[in-house]
Amino acid sequence: MALLSHYTVQMVLTLLLTLTARSGLGVEAVESGISDQLKTNIVQLHNMYRGMIKAKMMLALRWDEGLEAVAADWVNQCYFQHMADEHWGENIYRSELDNSQNEVAARGVMSWNVEISYMMVAEQNKEPCCDADYNTTLCCNYQQMVWASTRKVGCALKRCAVLTGVDQTYKNAWFFACLYDPPGNVAGVQPYERAPSGDVCTLCPYIFDRCEKSLCHPSSFCRGNP
Numbered sequence: 596m597a598l599l600s601h602y603t604v605q606m607v608l609t610l611l612l613t614l615t616a617r618s619g620l621g622v623e624a625v626e627s628g629i630s631d632q633l634k635t636n637i638v639q640l641h642n643m644y645r646g647m648i649k650a651k652m653m654l655a656l657r658w659d660e661g662l663e664a665v666a667a668d669w670v671n672q673c674y675f676q677h678m679a680d681e682h683w684g685e686n687i688y689r690s691e692l693d694n695s696q697n698e699v700a701a702r703g704v705m706s707w708n709v710e711i712s713y714m715m716v717a718e719q720n721k722e723p724c725c726d727a728d729y730n731t732t733l734c735c736n737y738q739q740m741v742w743a744s745t746r747k748v749g750c751a752l753k754r755c756a757v758l759t760g761v762d763q764t765y766k767n768a769w770f771f772a773c774l775y776d777p778p779g780n781v782a783g784v785q786p787y788e789r790a791p792s793g794d795v796c797t798l799c800p801y802i803f804d805r806c807e808k809s810l811c812h813p814s815s816f817c818r819g820n821p
Contacts, residue, residue, distance in 0.1 A: 627667035628752035633697055634658050637750055637773070640704045645741050646809040650787040652798035653743045655810040662749025662774040670770045673755035684739040684778035689758060690769040696752055703771040710737035725780055735780055742779025743787040749774050 629637070641656050662683060669678055675689050688703030710724075713733040717724035724734035739745070750773040758768040779786060790797065796806030803811035 625664070625667040625671050627663050627750070628670070628696060628754075629663065629700070629750055630696070633700055633752075634663075634750075636697065637700055637704065638748065640701065641740060641748060642808070642810060644704075644708050648741055648787055649790050649795050649809050650743055651790040651794055652796070652800075653741070653787055653810050654746045654800075654803060655807070655812045656746065656748045659747035659749040659776065662747060662776060663751060664749070666749055666751035666772045666774050667753075670751045670753040670772050673753065673758050673770060675758050675760045675765070675768075675770055681778070682776075684742065684745065684775035684780060686736045686739055686773050686775075688769075688771045689760075689765060690771070691765055691767065692769075694769070699769045699771055700750070700752060704740070704773075707736035707740050710734040714738065726782060728782065738786045739775055739779040741786060742775070744777055745775045745779050747776045 635658075638656055638658055645653050645656065665683070666685075675687065677685055677687060686703075686707050688699075688706055690699050690702060692699075692702075694702065710733065713724045714737055717734065723729050724731055725738045750771065752769065752771045754767065754769050755765075756767060758765040758770055788798070795809045796811055799806065799811035802814055804814045805812040
């Protein structure tokens, strides 16, 4: 029997997670803490930062319910650490501030974007800023957020009475996590290719033939939402 590709496996896994979250079969669905409006805000904020790259190919992100379900299960455990699952990329954020859900999510995404300064220095010095072999993780959150081929994002948010970290605990703390597919931060691969003037979106995949705000969007003739 032919081996299934990574993306085929991930599509099946995401579908099963989505169906489980919708139907409650197998396990009880866990609330993600993310409203429909907040989902829109998170996607728009991600896409704003992605569009600022002005890349030859940068896919527009869309929300994914399967990833949202996985993230919800993780943050509800109130253990502040990465899952480190190779099937998706992930960014996490915590806050002990008494903010609203909207504010926490916005602060989380903006905190990942702050790492752009490390990315800029790394580009100038032609050195990696997210590479385990070089023992550097200075820009991993930002790099995942703007990984050109990533198409889907799903996040969850939980206020934990006690949030357990690797070396300490936090009381009444927010735990915010976003998962990404396909995952970024692949060793030896550049996150994107900047475009010279006028070359933005010139390398978009064939089914992403619309360029809006420097992002590749699916063709209006495409059925579904790839």
